[in-house]
Amino acid sequence: MKVAVMGAGAVGCYYGAMLARAGHEVVLIGRPSHVEAIRANGLRLETKAFDEQVRLGASTEAGAVQGADLVLFCVKSTDTESAAAQIRPHLSPAALVLTLQNGVDNDERVRSVLPSSEVAAAVVYVATEMAGPGHVKHHGRGELVIAPSRSSEQVAQHLMAAGVPTQISGNVRGSLWAKLVLNCAYNALSAVSQLPYGELVKGVGVADVIRDVVAECLAVAKAEGVAIPGDTDAAVRGIAQSMPSQYSSTAQDLARGKPSEIDHLNGFVVRRGEALGVPTPANRVLFVMVKLLETKQR
Structure with missing residues (x-):
């Protein structure tokens, strides 16, 4: 599975790194200093169980979502509409856009900008922080609850195989x-x-x-x-x-x-x-x- 993380902050970096560790092709889309550090050394994923450099792609351009089967949409809620508009020209028609954001209406706001795309909401239960450029620190938990969609079952299976507890719920x-x-x-x-x-x-x-x-x-x-x-x-x-x-x-x-x-x-x-x-x-x-x-x- 090809995965793009739009808004590679602490949450996006954690889940992107977990999927990359499981063998998926992952690209993180984030700020220049962050991207430069990842390109040079990989992403440092520091957890209580392990601390390692994870090799994955990194870009500052929204166009990096091109060809992705799954887009983890992790931008701040204040940037939802503008970020969705940035990825719109590059998004594969078959891609699932999974919103991993705070707030309760981001999926609806993304859907208003991407009416032809498959969009599903996810509830995130993870404690993470960016400890520096190219360095994400995991403090605990990591579960996801995602809404039903055409691709949700397959995506959930990939996430669980990557060590991310995932549940599909009709009451997201x-x-x-x-x-x-x-x-x-x-x-x-x-x-x-x-x-x-x-x-x-x-x-x-x-x-x-x-x-x-x-x-x-x-x-x-x-x-x-x-x-x-x-x-x-x-x-x-x-x-x-x-x-x-x-x-x-x-x-x-x-x-x-x-x-x-x-x-x-x-x-x-x-x-x-x-x-x-x-x-x-x-x-x-x-x-x-x-x-x-x-x-x-x-």
């Missing part, structure tokens, strides 16, 4: 909302405090804030008619336990002076709450605090 929308709840509970707080999850939850009043944020998210989801699977409270508690040293992606963005995806996390809940008549004061405060920090950096 609900799973995306479940992930959104986790992101809303932790991302902004980790960003504002610049603390990893394990330290964050020890803070005075943090548990109460997380409880309020989660309750608002669940109220909005209910108003949307979304059925969230599993035990949400247990999942929220489990994040700090399973990934105690992980900083949220929002925290990593702010630490590097980059715009975050907060508009598509707590900001999304606020906007949907307004549209549906559901109050979201805790989410609004976290959203505003992160936006203020972004403004200060600019």
Whole structure:
């Protein structure tokens, strides 16, 4: 299988490297410094089980998706439409575009730009970070839940053979909302405090804030008619336990002076709450605090 990773950050690099290790032809599409390091030395994949240089392709050009059977679409949610437009002229008609992004509506947004392409959403449960150009560090987990599509079964088999636990679910929308709840509970707080999850939850009043944020998210989801699977409270508690040293992606963005995806996390809940008549004061405060920090950096 030929695989292209559009937006080779920590998530895309991890899954791309796992597929490359399993023998698939993989090209990562990312920033020049990252691409140069990979071309020179391969991608360093550092996990708790192994630490190795993985040989794969790298490019700065969207045209590198040409001929790919699978496109792992991993750009920031703020760049969804523009990135989809960039790959559109080069995309194989038979390719599956799998969205591995934060937020709940990226697949719909990609589909609006690529109406003739097969697009499926994926829910990502992995703790990773870019430790430097050409160096991705894996802290834990790695499961994917993907939506049914013409190619999903075959892709899932390849992913599982590559060491990526993968499930196909008819309720990916609900799973995306479940992930959104986790992101809303932790991302902004980790960003504002610049603390990893394990330290964050020890803070005075943090548990109460997380409880309020989660309750608002669940109220909005209910108003949307979304059925969230599993035990949400247990999942929220489990994040700090399973990934105690992980900083949220929002925290990593702010630490590097980059715009975050907060508009598509707590900001999304606020906007949907307004549209549906559901109050979201805790989410609004976290959203505003992160936006203020972004403004200060600019």
